[in-house]
Amino acid sequence: xxxxxxxxxxxxxxxxxxxxxxxxxxxxxxxxxxxxxxxxxxxxxxxxxxxxxxxxxxxxxxxxxxxxxxxxxxxxxxxxxxxxxxxxxxxxxxxxxxxxxxxxxxxxxxxxxxxxxxxxxxxxxxxxxxxxxxxxxxxxxxxxxxxxxxxxxxxxxxxxxxxx
Amino acid sequence: xxxxxxxxxxxxxxxxxxxxxxxxxxxxxxxxxxxxxxxxxxxxxxxxxxxxxxxxxxxxxxxxxxxxxxxxxxxxxxxxxxxxxxxxxxxxxxxxxxxxxxxxxxxxxxxxxxxxxxxxxxxxxxxxxxxxxxxxxxxxxxxxxxxxxxxxxxxxxxxxxxxxxxxxxxxxxxxxxxxxxxxxxxxxxxxxxxxxxxxxxxxxxxxxxxxxxxxxxxxxxxxxxxxxxxxxxxxxxxxxxxxxxxxxxxxxxxxxxxxxxxxxxxxxxxxxxxxxxxxxxxxxxxxxxxxxxxxxxxxxxxxxxxxxxxxxxxxxxxxxxxxxxxxxxxxxxxxxxxxxxxxxxxxxxxxxxxxxxxxxxxxxxxxxxxxxxxxxxxxxxxxxxxxxxxxxxxxxxxxxxxxxxxxxxxxxxxxxxxxxxxxxxxxxxxxxxxxxxxxxxxxxxxxxxxxxxxxxxxxxxxxxxxxxxxxxxxxxxxxxxxxxxxxxxxxxxxxxxxxxxxxxxxxxxxxxxxxxxxxxxxxxxxxxxxxxxxxxxxxxxxxxxxxxxxxxxxxxxxxxxxxxxxxxxxxxxxxxxxxxxxxxxxxxxxxxxxxxxxxxxxxxxxx
Amino acid sequence: xxxxxxxxxxxxxxxxxxxxxxxxxxxxxxxxxxxxxxxxxxxxxxxxxxxxxxxxxxxxxxxxxxxxxxxxxxxxxxxxxxxxxxxxxxxxxxxxxxx
Numbered sequence: 122x123x124x125x126x127x128x129x130x131x132x133x134x135x136x137x138x139x140x141x142x143x144x145x146x147x148x149x150x151x152x153x154x155x156x157x158x159x160x161x162x163x164x165x166x167x168x169x170x171x172x173x174x175x176x177x178x179x180x181x182x183x184x185x186x187x188x189x190x191x192x193x194x195x196x197x198x199x200x201x202x203x204x205x206x207x208x209x210x211x212x213x214x215x216x217x218x219x220x221x222x223x224x225x226x227x228x229x230x231x232x233x234x235x236x237x238x239x240x241x242x243x244x245x246x247x248x249x250x251x252x253x254x255x256x257x258x259x260x261x262x263x264x265x266x267x268x269x270x271x272x273x274x275x276x277x278x279x280x281x282x283x284x285x
Numbered sequence: 286x287x288x289x290x291x292x293x294x295x296x297x298x299x300x301x302x303x304x305x306x307x308x309x310x311x312x313x314x315x316x317x318x319x320x321x322x323x324x325x326x327x328x329x330x331x332x333x334x335x336x337x338x339x340x341x342x343x344x345x346x347x348x349x350x351x352x353x354x355x356x357x358x359x360x361x362x363x364x365x366x367x368x369x370x371x372x373x374x375x376x377x378x379x380x381x382x383x384x385x386x387x388x389x390x391x392x393x394x395x396x397x398x399x400x401x402x403x404x405x406x407x408x409x410x411x412x413x414x415x416x417x418x419x420x421x422x423x424x425x426x427x428x429x430x431x432x433x434x435x436x437x438x439x440x441x442x443x444x445x446x447x448x449x450x451x452x453x454x455x456x457x458x459x460x461x462x463x464x465x466x467x468x469x470x471x472x473x474x475x476x477x478x479x480x481x482x483x484x485x486x487x488x489x490x491x492x493x494x495x496x497x498x499x500x501x502x503x504x505x506x507x508x509x510x511x512x513x514x515x516x517x518x519x520x521x522x523x524x525x526x527x528x529x530x531x532x533x534x535x536x537x538x539x540x541x542x543x544x545x546x547x548x549x550x551x552x553x554x555x556x557x558x559x560x561x562x563x564x565x566x567x568x569x570x571x572x573x574x575x576x577x578x579x580x581x582x583x584x585x586x587x588x589x590x591x592x593x594x595x596x597x598x599x600x601x602x603x604x605x606x607x608x609x610x611x612x613x614x615x616x617x618x619x620x621x622x623x624x625x626x627x628x629x630x631x632x633x634x635x636x637x638x639x640x641x642x643x644x645x646x647x648x649x650x651x652x653x654x655x656x657x658x659x660x661x662x663x664x665x666x667x668x669x670x671x672x673x674x675x676x677x678x679x680x681x682x683x684x685x686x687x688x689x690x691x692x693x694x695x696x697x698x699x700x701x702x703x704x705x706x707x708x709x710x711x712x713x714x715x716x717x718x719x720x721x722x723x724x725x726x727x728x729x730x731x732x733x734x735x736x737x738x739x740x741x742x743x744x745x746x747x748x749x750x751x752x753x754x755x756x757x758x759x760x761x762x763x764x765x766x767x768x769x770x771x772x773x774x775x776x777x778x779x780x781x782x783x784x785x786x787x788x789x790x791x792x793x794x795x796x797x798x799x800x801x802x803x804x805x806x807x808x809x810x811x812x813x814x815x816x817x818x819x820x821x822x823x824x825x826x827x828x829x830x831x832x833x834x835x836x837x838x839x840x841x842x843x844x845x846x847x848x849x850x851x852x853x854x855x856x857x858x859x860x861x862x863x864x865x866x867x868x869x870x871x872x873x874x875x876x877x878x879x880x881x882x883x884x885x886x887x888x889x890x891x892x
Numbered sequence: 893x894x895x896x897x898x899x900x901x902x903x904x905x906x907x908x909x910x911x912x913x914x915x916x917x918x919x920x921x922x923x924x925x926x927x928x929x930x931x932x933x934x935x936x937x938x939x940x941x942x943x944x945x946x947x948x949x950x951x952x953x954x955x956x957x958x959x960x961x962x963x964x965x966x967x968x969x970x971x972x973x974x975x976x977x978x979x980x981x982x983x984x985x986x987x988x989x990x991x
Contacts, residue, residue, distance in 0.1 A: 123893075126893055129893055129897060129898075133897075137904055137905070137908070140904075140908040140928055141908055143908075143912065143924055144908055144909070144912030144916070144924075144928070149921065152924055153924065160927075160931065163931050166898070166901070166935055166938075169893075170941075170942040171942060172950055172953075174950075175950055175953055175954065178954065178957055179934075182957050182961055183931075183961070186961050187927065187960070187964050190961075190965055193968075194920065194968040197972060198920070198975055198981065208916060208917060208918040208920075208921050209917055210915040210916060211872075211916075211917050211984065212872075216911050217911060219876060219914065220879075220907045220911040220914065221907070222883060223879060223882065223883060223906075223910060224903060224904065224907040226883060226886050226887065227886070227903040227907070228900055228903055229890075230886060230889075230890055231899050236899070237894065237943045237944075238894035240895075240942055241943075243942075244945070247950070250947050251950050251951060251954070254947050254948070254951055258948075259948075259951050262955065266959070269959065270958075270962055273962040273963075273966050276966055276969070277965060277969050280970065280972075280973050867989065867990065868990055869987030869989040869990030870983060870984060870987050871922075871983060871986070872913070872914055872922070875910075875913055875914055876914065
């Protein structure tokens with residue numbers, strides 16, 4: 122077993138376990154912590170796939186940003202309601218069945234698909250390539266993204282305004 | 286001025302008058318001023334027609350303008366065609382229109398000014414339409430004017446539209462004539478399909494050099510004849526004309542005696558070269574004409590309404606004209622049209638003077654009017670003698686020509702019918718004369734002769750009737766009638782017999798009308814019931830059209846509406862059921878998304 | 893290591909996220925499930941980018957991450973707003989659209 126395979130299986134185990142914990146934990150706060158674990162593990166997967174830059178982005182933005190915001194939201198909500206937020210699941214059986222069927226079909230189709238077995242050699246400087254492409258090929262989506270963020274910012278301001 | 290300009294002037298003057306009266310509201314509201322304008326216009330027309338008639342060159346004059354352009358020459362043209370037929374008809378129409386409009390000033394003096402203005406607007410429109418019909422140079426144009434005069438007839442019958450009978454009679458006249466016009470327009474279109482032209486002159490040319498395709502021509506000419514059947518009140522479409530008497534009497538004189546109803550006869554005369562190609566249709570025209578003459582004469586015997594007697598007499602005389610045309614004597618038929626136009630207008634206007642004086646249409650409520658209204662009596666008698674066909678009145682010569690023509694044409698049985706009609710005509714007309722002018726007095730009030738504005742047209746017509754007859758008599762008279770020698774004698778004998786019989790029955794009371802009714806019980810009953818034709822049409826209408834309407838109504842109410850109601854009920858039920866799957870919970874919708882995802886994958890997988 | 897294990901891992905991750913979204917009662921819990929699903933998508937994109945040598949996948953991932961962050965921020969703002977009005981974040985009780 123190569124180092125890559127060992128890393129993959131280890132990360133996969135951590136990823137799946139923490140993901141299941143996210144959706145099953147009774148404590149919302151724990152769920153968020155498990156999500157942070159899952160996101161960091163995903164960053165590990167990115168590292169295995171030679172995407173160091175993305176792994177860094179994943180850890181910084183996702184694990185840092187998202188988790189912080191969610192924790193903040195939970196705290197605010199609990200302060201508002203004045204009690205701990207418990208969370209339970211509903212319709213576990215049907216939800217599980219549907220999810221399982223989706224999984225089976227996805228895996229079945231992946232199993233039969235003809236997929237590449239070996240990866241090409243990685244480019245010399247992937248981060249540089251990303252930067253160049255971002256400002257040449259994908260400059261229009263990039264700018265649109267800025268507009269989207271602006272809209273989001275305005276929306277957030279609207280929500281956050283004081284009630285008159 | 287040349288012939289074309291004169292004809293256009295005759296046509297244009299009444300049109301200008303109509304437009305003025307239609308557009309200028311104050312003018313129309315003014316009543317008598319509107320009448321003066323209309324009379325002036327038709328007077329100008331009359332003058333133009335007279336000059337045209339006197340100065341007409343030997344050959345026909347035709348003016349043509351392109352109307353519907355098409356590849357390879359215009360598809361339709363408008364224009365005027367003036368020949369001797371047209372010119373004499375023009376004079377008749379303009380003359381009677383002029384006199385009737387003049388007469389109406391007196392007859393309708395009690396109408397409100399706006400109503401009078403409306404009346405004269407209609408009259409101007411009628412004069413324009415009728416002159417246009419006469420001058421039309423092609424079938425299409427003729428049909429347009431044909432419908433226009435039908436419209437005017439409708440408007441003028443329904444002039445007193447607040448009277449239910451008048452409104453009903455107007456609608457009846459419109460629909461019954463439309464039944465014939467349907468055939469007319471189909472015939473025109475079929476003829477166009479065969480010959481490729483509407484124009485009379487080209488059609489005659491084709492008929493002359495035998496290039497007109499004769500296949501199906503009989504059907505076409507029959508359909509065109511149907512138009513004449515409706516307009517000229519031939520059996521079995523004659524039922525509208527007696528009812529049309531609900532209109533004002535001058536209208537009856539102009540439209541329903543002298544001019545418009547003669548349009549059918551004029552149509553057949555106009556396109557006579559085409560009818561000559563289809564002898565079967567001509568024979569049919571002759572038979573139907575003779576039968577109509579006899580039928581209407583018997584109907585005229587039992588009417589108590591003076592105008593209805595005259596109406597049936599008009600139907601009968603139109604039958605004479607048609608019979609002559611059918612027998613091949615088109616000159617005789619047209620000649621009778623002209624003389625009949627004069628003396629029938631005279632009779633109607635005379636009857637109008639009587640009605641105006643006594644205020645009723647019922648002859649049994651009149652009587653001894655000879656003393657009160659001597660002038661009216663004289664002119665009415667002139668008209669009656671002319672209608673009965675007594676020498677030397679104009680009617681004698683034309684009726685004689687018709688009878689001779691029918692005999693020469695070889696239609697023996699129609700000839701007998703017409704001969705019998707001659708006798709009956711004299712009988713029923715003198716029945717009216719004796720009862721109204723010499724019978725026992727019933728009328729209340731003071732009847733007196735008509736005012737000058739009404740009397741003048743009467744005298745003019747009377748003088749023309751007599752003068753024309755005398756003119757014909759002094760010029761030999763027999764130039765039109767080239768039948769056997771005995772025909773005039775027979776006709777005169779029959780007429781005199783009819784007069785004598787009427788004298789015996791209604792004046793001397795040697796034979797009472799009741800005895801006669803008993804003697805001819807079946808005919809009497811049938812005539813009183815108008816041969817049950819109206820009932821037959823009514824029954825047909827009720828059984829077919831109303832039955833069909835009920836069926837359609839049932840289908841609509843139960844089948845169509847049922848389907849619609851069923852659809853809406855199902856929509857409601859299904860909507861109510863499907864509503865429940867909208868739970869409002871986001872996660873339930875997610876199940877739907879997951880299910881859709883599954884479907885997409887499976888579809889992609891198994892494709 | 894071929895592409896297949898990565899994709900299957902992503903499929904599992906996606907399914908777990910779906911399960912969370914379908915079953916969680918709390919609106920914040922549902923958002924966490926959505927995060928997992930998006931994360932699975934990112935894994936897919938990066939794996940394909942690696943095995944085809946095309947940088948577009950990486951850039952899409954970059955976009956996804958940025959948008960997701962914005963989405964989470966706004967989503968949570970909405971949740972808090974709902975909480976202020978309705979005093980609950982139970983998804984079951986938010987059914988104004990019930991037919």
